[in-house]
Amino acid sequence: MLHGTAIILVSFAYLGLLFAIAYYADGRADAGRPVIASPYIYSLSLAVYATAWTFYGSVGRAASDGVGFLPIYIGPTLMIALWWVVLRKMLRISKQNRITSLADFIASRYGKSALLGGLVTVIAVIGILPYISLQLKAVSNSFWILVQYPDIILPGEVDAAPIRQDTALWVALILAAFTIAFGTRHLDAAEHHQGMVAAIAFESLVKLLAFLAVGVFVTFGVYDGFGDVFARAAAEPKLRAMMTPLEGVAGGYANWVWLTILSMMAIMFLPRQFQVAVIENVDEKHLKKAIWLFPVYMLAINIFVLPIAFGGLLRFPDGSVDADTFVLTLPMAEKQELLALLVFIGGLSAATGMVIVETIALSTMVCNDLVMPVLLRLRRLRLNERPDLTVLLLGIRRGAIVLILLLGYLYFKLAGEAYALVSIGLISFAAVAQFAPAILGGIFWKGGNRAGALCGLVSGFIVWFYALFLPALARSGWVPIGLLEHGPFGIELLKPLQLFGLSGLDQITHAMIWSMIANIGAYVGVSLSVSPSADEHRQASLFVDVFRHAGEGGGARFWRGTASVPDLYNLLARFLGSAAADSAFAEYASARQLRWPDGQLTADAELVHYVEVQLAGAIGGASARIMVASVVKEERLSVDEVRDILDEASQVVVYSHRLEQKSRELEAATAELREANERLKELDRLKDDFVSTVTHELRTPLTSIRAFTEILLDEPDVDLGQRKKFLGIITKETERLTRLINQVLDLSKIESGKAEWVESAVDMREVIDDTLAAMEQLFKDKKITVEARLPENVSGVTADLDRMIQVMLNLLSNAVKFCDRANGWIGIALAEKDGWLRVDVRDNGQGINPADQSEIFSKFHQVGNTLTDKPRGSGLGLHISRHIVEHFGGRMWVESDVGHGACFSFTLPAAAVARAARTTAAPIGAPT
């Protein structure tokens, strides 16, 4: 039933589905409604990390040393914990500098060095070849095995190599066509391949489901759960040893640790991981979910690895079946055709996902960082003068894709048979780990420079090549095997697998130790001993301090020179096409409230930088630099100048922080001042009122005094009676004047707080008695009845005796003035309640209007019409009295019904509670 043709048809149907998904996602992206703008899609696309190697090879490795495969997934989990610090920074840097690939990132960091970009590209391509060949091998092997159904025949058992290699070639070519269709349909300035990302995310789901399906089938279908599988395996002595594998293997823990470190590097620096995690990222916020979703994915896809491995070892105890194929051969042995087909599709997903993203990433690098810089430098080609280079760019990328896949196929043919899947993959891991010092050093250490990065990469790569790549070729018979056994020229110390006599480690660990020593040593050592150029200095600062340099304009500060707008526009149009160039210029112009193409733009540093960044998005930083330099006249900055600008920038940051602080303080101070000003204005107004009222009050008696003295002066024959009367008036008015002035002085003393208060225990009965005695004659003259109700025993108050007499005098003289003319009556009452003393002074006059009641205590307020009635007081007495009472913690108010007299009352705290009450509550019994 599982006929070859059927399998091929299903495979093509699956690839067709992928293409449909990609096409749909691209369409949505063009319509401005992208499907990939989701953290879930981003997390799933990161799972391109799980390749055919994970799908088939994990079980293979687990079958030989138990948990030995797990560091490949635990390492990334640990690294992802650092993503918040590391990847966020790389994302920000890449967005600001329009980084297009891993090589571009490194080249840009070290002064946009084309040489470095090219070197990284070469290392990446050579390093990844084994990995790509691994995918081809997995697909062709699984296809070959599946076709044999229902027999389980492994490729190794028969001489099937030529057929399988043909299959691998076909797989390579089909994948090349597929990748070209996916990745190089058009040129995107941001290097986003939304369709590809959507398809990859879908593939990640398929491979996970397929693997979980086979895991559930083996664990719960063939066996009776996890416990059953492990219990049966434990019965076999050989398998039982695998359950505590770490001490059994020589250098067990060392291998484990180095494998973890290697995988930590791989998750960051495999070109395809860099592509999906950094280049294809559309929103920094997606990182938040990916930080835990992606590890969950890795955990999920590994849960069933051990049960499948043990299941396979139990099912094929004679070792006739390669453990790398258990995932496929177990369902086949159990006659589960559809499951086997699903597994094949899952493996195909894993392989195609990896190949597509990896070759797109590598072809971008080959095009932008290897081929273009060379072509642009070759003046003979006159590339600078070609009107449209987009076709050329796409052509180079398509060629690179085919070439890379064919090289992968070549490696498969040369060396693919000698190793298990995992070992092939790890060779690639070790290669990309060589980028770690240059990148991590580059984003956290400003001291790292171009020469250091070059030396580090070259040394690391040479050690990798010698200790890993060469042995792989030697084992396949392409290099004399004697090299491994006796070292070059018989020098034992230089044996590739035991360099300098270091033995007892597996070859990956061994190669990692030596290559990292060489790489980091050279990077740090050379960086410290060679001084950087101005370009390197600038780029180092832009990368390391990326969170401090806001916006894309960060680089513009470093540019000086002359350029013309049409030149820049034509340059962009040649590489992006005129439509894209137009929209880029329009965007630039509208961000500055200018119009394009009306010629309002000036070719200043900002525009030149903008064009360079746009160009970098298409052809990489190093090439963009060369191209921009070809159309502008640039003034080279010296190292010192760059350093000055950087210093200036950091000082500006400090200044602006300080300025912000200052302006906040100023705002607060301004608010306070405004408030104070309002208060002052109010006081000023009050003072004006006061002065005008006082002068008015002074003028009235003065006018009358002057009038009478003039009469006496002008008319000497005024009779004695008249004269006496006039002099009496003058004396009275003078007294009033004196009283008024005294009160004004008194008031100003009280209000300014300069009044002297003599505090002592005062008996209010005494105060009232004294006052009544002093006024007795007045009452008699006016025929006023006075009624005083004073209790026998009252508490004293703490107050100033003279002041209290002043208050009583004021209240009583007011009562005398206002009580009924004919039948005057004044009542005085003293009472004590709840710690408060209360004094009421009542009269039987005409009372006070409710409107006047609240005003009566203000300065110069006099009841009645001051224009017609003769004023009967200064208008200050009550005001001063109230001040005095309040000073001693009391309160004064008036109650009155018109026509029924008025009652002035005040309260004072009894001596015991005086101090506490002075600052707090209103006295009980006071109207509210």
Add this chain to the structure above:
Amino acid sequence: MSDFEKKGQRFIALCMLGILMFNYPILALFNVSGTLFGVPVLYAYIFIAWAALIAVMAYVTESGG
């Protein structure tokens, strides 16, 4: 300290914790024969510790701003 920095420090601490958990000598403590819920102790430990680490990472990244 900004929220961004605080999270960064928590993640660095988590990474260090992870390195400790999946390394000699802690790992050696579990490298013994015997089973936990029918699963060999070493396997059980690695998967449980791994899941716990991811859970804390999820908590740190999703908490706060």
